[in-house]
Amino acid sequence: MSSSNGNRTTATSSSSMEGWLYLIRCNRFGLQFSRKRYFVLDHHLLRSFKSIPNSTDQDPVRSAIVDSCIRVMDNGRESINRKVFFIFTLYNTSNHNDQLKLGASRPEEAARWIQCFHEASLKGAPEDIGCSKRRWQSFSLSGSSSRNHQNSIDWTLSSSDVIAPSPWTIFGCQNGLRLFKEAKDRVSGGKKRDDHPAIMAVGVVDGTSEAIFQTLMALGSSRSEWDFCFSKGSVVEHLDGHTDIIHKQLYSDWLPWGMKRRDLLLRRYWRREDDGTYVILYHSVFHKKCPRQKGYVRACLKSGGYVISPANMGKQSVVKHMLAIDWKCWRSYLKSSSAYSITIQMLGRVAALRELFRARLGNCTLSDYSSGELTRNRRNSLKEEYANSDTQIQANERNPDNSIEEVDPTQSEHVGLVSLNDADDEFYDVMEPSNCDESENGWMTECSHQKSQEIRHQKLSSAANFVRKLHDLAVHKRGYVDLQEVVGEESTTCPYGSTLPKDPTCTLPCSLTEADPSTFLIRGENYLEDRLKVKAKGTLMQMVAADWLRSEKREDDLGGRPGSIVQKYAAQGGPEFFFIINIQVPGSTTYSLALYYMMNTPLEDAPLLESFIKGDDAFRNSRFKLIPYISKGSWIVKQSVGKKACLVGQALEINYFQGKNYLELGIDIGSSTVARGVVNLVLGYLNHLVIEMAFLIQGNTREELPEFLLGTCRLNHLDASKSVCLMP
Incomplete structure (x- = not known):
């Protein structure tokens, strides 16, 4: 049991939970508001109450069945009327308008609810549900039926399913923090020169990962309790629940004598891992709403962020x-x-964060120091020296826009940041009594249902135009490429299966080959007893072809198109079977990476694969697994992608297309805000990355173990400009 802000949340089993949540609705003006309700999830049965039920026989306001057709989408962090919620949406895969939007006051509560809904969805609902007093309704308005699949999500404690060397080397210790530098790839003649190397500080903080995450995300006056670099901060634009654009102004006190004040314009992305780890990533961008500020020199953060991992229970x-x-x-x-x-000194904020939480444990109040009195005297004594130094530097600078003018002394003080998202007029947030009463027996009001369709359309539209919105947000770093900046080539006819060349030597840019299977860890024969994973020894299938395509629309069923490699083998009538993985990245231009794997042996020789091919979509979604690995690339990309196996069908929409000699999986990256954030970050660095992936079907029973890899791939410096444009 956990409690926060008066909210009680209790988890009784992996798929049973109860506690307070907020129904997120829209009023007739299209503005969002929240209603607090007590939810009880008992395996596949979901009930809603206005107050904590006194007994199990109490009739709920509303009830529903969570079956295998129900999905949960993590919508991230959102502010509604000055209150921050961590939003997630339940929806039916056969009818996206049939959905329920809920909010939790804490990220850990939202994560536990999402996990329980995942488990309930995987277990499905029994065909006959006995209930004497009430008629249980399916979550879907039209009802849904599916087989009961007794599966479970892989919640193993392993933080990585890839065997890879660490790129970090320790070089010192300061203020109780270990300091590491990132090793660079060697080239002929020695190491690559890097004037701005990646440096990392590691420390242990006496606080939960959730509390530390909340502290790091704050941009208000409370940040001055630990961040000695921070002066002001604001959110320039909210992109989605996991991504926004923020502006930070830094003090000059901690900088070397004579150095101007700096500011940063950053794209911030965050997510929570299954084990409770929080990842916050930053990199510099341009934005028309936040031009360069007078009196500040805009620094460029190539990559940076925090990883907060729970320890000691x-x-x-x-x-x-x-x-x-x-x-x-x-x-x-x-x-x-x-x-x-200077970079090392800025990393010292981890030590300040550690002392903040240590003081909180000791019930020490820091209000006397929250406005910066500790450094104010020093700042006033050096202010005249800084002004004189800046005047000398100004004469030597090349860019007159960065020159500093005389600054108002009050601007040097710690200033509390007022929330940018002001509350809407309260008149618009008040529901008419008749509307509220009529909607109590339904998940959403009629207005909310209509608005949900509009919002869904807007989400799809924003997903389709996400890259276009980032057109003006070119990252201020060498090598960053926005897909929208790539000049399109003329459309050509496409020989499907031959648009991305294979290169076993991995020296040809924009090519691919098969990755080493032993790099990846899979469930061993005794996994159910010892929970140990072992190195993969090989793959069941061989990668025979690949496509790198772009189009104005989503390209589905590539295996069934005339002239494809699949149809050529089908015409010969051989025993070959193809497993096609089509990864689709939406935008104003949709990019598709299709990988073709082939096997010559009968499907009966691989019973788990045969069950997957002949099974329904619910079974497939609960079993198809991907292990990603960025073997070469920036730290920020490696952190955003991770090295942990993922059940793709539980996080993204997968469309299945089947023919007599193939099964194609169309993976829609745009169906998840978390995935969109990761992929759009990866796309910016695409031609500087080496990406490795392994695909497999999860084994859950003793008969299905040990697992085996279907296939692997290694993508070498993909280039969007070299993708083949399909004719409309």
């Missing part, structure tokens, strides 16, 4: 803070070694 957390930043210094007065030391 969740009572403590290991905090990793990484920065690779260009301070935009003139080397005539500040050498690269000094910039290196």
Whole structure:
């Protein structure tokens, strides 16, 4: 049991839970509001009450059945009338308008509810439900029926399913923090030179990962209790529940003498892992709503962020803070070694964060220091020196837009940031009594149902135009590429299965080959007893072809198109069977990466694969698994992708297309805000990455173990400009 802000949440089993949640609805003006309700999930039965029920026989306001057709979408963090909610949506895969939007006051509560709904969906609902007093309704308005699949999500404690060397080397310890630097790939003649290397500080903080995450996400005056670099902060644009654009202004007190104040314009992305780890990632962007500020030099954060992992039964957390930043210094007065030391000093915020939580445990109040009195005297004494130094530097700078003028002394003080999302007029948030009463017996009002369709359409539209919206957000770093900036080639006819070349040597840009299977860990023969994973020894199928395509629409069923490699083998009447994985990235231009795997042996020789091919979509969604790995690339991309196996069908929409000699999986990346955030980040660095993936079907019973890999792939520096444009 856990409680926060008066909310009680109790988990009794993996698929049973009860507690307070908020129904998120729209009023007749299209503005969102919340209604607090007590929800009880008992395996596949979901009930809603206005108050905590006194007995199990109490009639609910509303009830529903959570079966295998129900999905849960993590919508992330959202502010509604100045209250922050962590939103998730339940919807039916056969009817996306049949949905229920809920909010929790804490991310851990939302994560536990999402996990329980996942488990309930995987277990499905029994065909006959006995209930004497009430008629249980399916979550779907039209009803749904499916077979009962007794499966479970892989909630193993392993943080990685990939065997890979660590790219970090320790080089020192300061303020109780271990300091690491990222090793660079060697080239002929020595190491690559990098004037702005990636540095990471690691420390242990006496707090839960959730509390630390909330502290790091705050941009208000409370941040001055630990962040000695921070002056002001604001949210420039909210992209979705997991991504936004933020602006930070930094003090100059902690910078070297004579150095101007810096500011940062960042794209911030966050997510929560299954084990309670929180990941916050940043990188610099341009944005028309936030031009360069007078009196500030805009630094460039190439990559950076935090990884907060729970430790000691969740009572403590290991905090990793990484920065690779260009301070935009003139080397005539500040050498690269000094910039290196500035980055190390900024990483010292982890030590300040540690002391903040230590003080909280000791019931020490920091209100006397929250407005910066500890550094104010020093700042006032050095203010005149900074002004004189800035005047000298101004004459030597090349860009007059970055020059500093005389600054109002009050701007140097810690200023509390008022929330940018002001509350709407209360008149618009009040529902008419008749509307409220009529809607109590339904999940949504009629207005809310209509608005949900509009919102769903807007979400699909925003997913389709997500990359276009980022057109003006080119990352201020060398090598960043926005797909929308790629000049399109003329449409050509496509020989499906031959648009992406294979290169076993991995030296040809924009090519692929098969990855080493032993890099990946899979469930061993005794996994149900010892929970141990073993190295994969090989693959069941061989990768024979690949496509790298772009189009104005989603391209489905590539295996069934005339002239494809699949149809050529089908015409010969051979025993070959194809397993096609079509990864679709939506946008104003949709990109498709299709991987063709083939086997010559009969399907009967692989019973689990045969069950997958002949099974229904619910069974397939509960078993198809992907293991990702960025073997070469930026730290921010490696952290965003991770190295943990994922049941793809539980997070993304998969459309299945089947022919006599093939099964194709169309994976829609745009169906999840979390996945969209990760993929759009990856796309910006695409031609600088080496991406490895392994695909398999999860084994849940003794007869299905050990697992086996269907196939692997290694993508070498993909280039969007080299994708083949399909004719409309």
